[in-house]
Amino acid sequence: MAGDRAASIDPDALSWYEATARQRVLALTDPGSFREFLPPTERRMSPHLPLFDLPRAFDDGIVVGRARLDGEPVLIAAQEGRFMGGAFGEVHGGKLVGLLRAALALKPKAVLILFDTGGVRLQEANAGETAIAEAMRAIVDVRVAGIPVIGLIGGRAGCYGGGGLIAGTCSRLAVSEGGRISVSGPEVIETNKGAEEFDSRDRALVWRTMGGKHRRLIGGADAFCADTVSAFRKAARDLVGRAPAFDLDTLEAEQARLEARIDRFGDCRDATDVWARLGVNDPESVPAMDTDAFAETVARSPEADHDAR
Amino acid sequence: MESLTFRHTTKKPLPGSVPSAITGVVASGNLEILLERVLPPDACEVAIETPIAGYGDVWEAVVADFVARAQPGGLRISINDGGARPDTVSLRLLQGARLMEA
Amino acid sequence: MGEWRGERRARDARIAAGRAHADGKVVPAGAVVDLLESILRPGDRVCLEGDNQKQADCLARGLSACDPDKIHDLHMVQSGIVLPEHLDVFETGIAKRLDYSYSGPQGARIAKMLYGGQIELGAVHTYLELFARYFVDLTPNVALIAGVSADRNGNLYTGPNTEDTPTVVEATAFKNGVVVAQVNEIVDTVPRVDIPGDRVDFVVEADTPFYVEPLFTRDPAAMTETQILIAMMAIKGIYAEYGIRRLNHGIGFGTAAIELLLPTYGEKLGLKGKIATHWALNPHPTLIPAIESGWVKQVHCFGSEVGMDRYIRERPDIFFTGADGSLRSNRAFCQTAGLYACDMFIGATLQIDLMGHSSTVTQSRVAGFGGAPNMGSDPHGRRHPSDAWMKAGREGQIVGDPALMRGRKLVVQLVETFGDKLVPTFVEKLDALELAKKIGLELAPVMIYADDVTHIVTEEGIANLLLCRDADEREQAIRGVAGYTEVGRGRDRTKVEALRARGVIRRPEDLGIEPLDADRALLAAKSIKDLVHWSGGLYEPPARFRNW
């Protein structure tokens, strides 16, 4: 299916943050290689949104299919963060779960998940929540079968709620500066605990706490990309080649890694305190760093690179 | 939600052979348009689902102008509207037609 | 006769009373209420400084905390009704009458209070007009102003946001009034003297730095294809057509899109150096790419903009800066510059009627106009020619002696046919008229009158009202660019096509613009972060505009 002129858009110039899910998929994978499952023409839309007088999307906000990356077969899912905040509804979740289950039979080189989600779609909350649990179990099955599951995060909606948990289940994650990975969103924390706990309008605070740079520095993500599709493509190719196994050793290592993180940074109030303890000379300068300068900083962070995921 | 359907006869089919295309996103003030080359070459049907009721005459005018301008014969066009303004609708329709002409 | 110094004596008495709460001129923040209660008298005319940008917020809180039994029935004469406290004083009876210019964020509440009769409204002015009245019939008894720092003698440094301060002080201090300044800090020596100390009677060391609204920051990430299309049409169909070099941009995404298209689309059209070189403009962050690309020769500013201070400091060839290096803005002078020295004003509005009258007042919001009625008017006192001005004059004048023809300022309305929530921009009748009737205003709050407007640009095309020869043509020209609004659909298609044939209406295709080319890829910056990069890291956007 033709979509959004992506074929004519240069992946080097196309902003991941600005691109639609469909544009990301088409520009990320080898030209002409993408085949969509349950494409919009099949009109698998949410059966629930009309009850709330809300518009539906032909793909329920997620594009799934198969494609090639450098000639190798991959399965790919991409959430559309602008439709209902990329949230997991029943059809949306079912498509991701089905794709992951298909991987066991198809044995692709990797499964790529292009997260862009606020979490569970409240209008179909129980279906969304359960689908997230199903997706996590399916990812584990896929990883055990030796197929890397790579998460790419850099969209408008970030990767929140259950999306953050699914991301934490992946073999590897690539993130851009605009990407955020978290469970509770800033507004949720503020609503429940007050603006003193978290001022959601302080966007610099949001990005310091949840954004791509912080996640990369503490090892919450394995690659940091410039905000272009080609940068994500490069990261995805690289991460496919170095995915950790899913076994007791890996999880013991992750246990040790996360415990050490809390020991080391558990009393930090702000990300800049964490970065200072990581040995970053001028923590205040991190948000303004360009990709190259940040890469040098990451190279000096002892926590950034590991196989404990 | 309000459903609207408009049927037009065109003077010619839309050039090109792309069987289907989609453009836009269902978001506040935006819309998605699915175009499928499934109708007779002189027919065009536009079906709209919109959360904002009471703008039927505006949709009618926008669709009529688009059909007159693009002559999208053969297309069934399905729209999921997120409350887009008419100018955005026109723009997306033209973008969709261009994708189908490729 | 014989009494020539009554005002002066009254002033001396107020100051003497105020001194009880001061150490010399310096008043601690905790004593603001005492100070204000001792220097104010019921019925005073008071200017509480605040406009669409900076706010004397510490003094506003102090005034609203005064005892209404002691201080009441004040007549507020001020640029902006922006802070909640600006209206609180009317609810408590501290203030009664109001003359002002701008009330963006409080527009809905002010409308309610006007309907409820809690405010006696004098008029909604344009800035320059209100400033003028400070010197004629609205001279303040007390001015409450804001600055960055002061010394113990009251010498005041306003910082980059000088804005209204010199004008307010001029009118108050030299006509027996009392001037109170809130400052962020008391220093031994101020970086530069914006207001000499002998014009300032009291200096309050505020508990927090005065608030400044980043009103002129537009996030490129939010710009739509429609706004880009409109901007392309404006550049090609107006800027290039008339060779506009000296100009002012109003607030809005449309004008911000134009700023971001200059180094890309404008460059492609070969317009660099030929348009948009000299500006009366706040330091819009979206102008940074054009400045960095060498488009802009100079910019004089009404006020500053949050986060732009370091950038401005490093670009003294472009901006007006003091010996200390920081921006010197001045609202009164910049408004004058916009009136007399600019060939074009281009801005947006909420409603336009069939004749081209426009207003931002709706039934539920009285937002005020700020500078738009002034910038968006044709100054009949202008006596210097320019190509753009003369061309517009020729287009608009069809009778009379060509030797006596004068030019016209271009006043351009840049609007999308529908606003938020599908509210039409084009209407048969302005809400402002209804509002005026309801609250008994003698003069309806019209922002720009039809006879000042020369062009209307929408996504459907450009209507050149200068070329319309009668009221019917004018109406059809407006309907002809009003899109799918009721006004637009009510057009006479034959007449509109005739106007198009004459070039009164020009569609994108008439200008050689393909609407599908209106892509965000054309923006020189697509995000606030891009603007930071363009500035070499000198622009420091406020936290709420960041996503990094």
Next chain:
Amino acid sequence: MTLAEILASLFPQGHAVAVREGLVTGTGPFGDGPMHVVGIDGDTPLGVDGALVLSRAVLNAVRTGDRAPILVAVDSDSQRMSRRDELLGLNECLAHLAKALLLADRSGHPTIGLIYGHTAAGAFIATALATRVLAALPGANPSVMDLPSVARVTKLPLDTLEEMAKSTPVFAPGLDNMVAAGAVHVVLDPDRPLGSQIRAVIDTIEAEDVRDRLGAERGGRLVAHTVAAAVADQARLG
């Protein structure tokens, strides 16, 4: 039932299960061998620290290689909502706990969730929903978000939502709706000994993830299973 009552019913001869700061860990005798117990008690929110305590206990159980059942008993709040938790990577810690349970399951430990009180959102996913089979006791109240919060987010009046909740299980909180969605496999009888009921649950564990199929059968999640199957079909057919 309270946690103490549950443990008493499960382990009539006594047990070594302790609750510290709302976190439940320990073992009890179950049939021929032990049963490991982890969980959250007292409507406690789950933060980074608690998640790692529980995952440590699960990994320790896996390390023993005893293939004994692991019971995940839950009466929790949602995830702990704080700046500190997010700063420290709550998503990683909750996912890690879920992965530990999924690993245990794959390593031969039957994992059984038991909701006996509240649970919600991220805490629910990381614990009870990460088990192979999820049981609940009457009175349990699993949810994604409570209706007043849903009302705030969806901008719909609360009474409208309450009315809709009656006919639309897919978004409404509560045990019945989670059962209908297939998330909760079975509701236990509090009046009968839990040990035998849990044993029966373990004996009927299926290899596949059956939750979407259950949701379709029970009418609480009618299309998810079909959609997932359709995607898998189209993937196979290429």
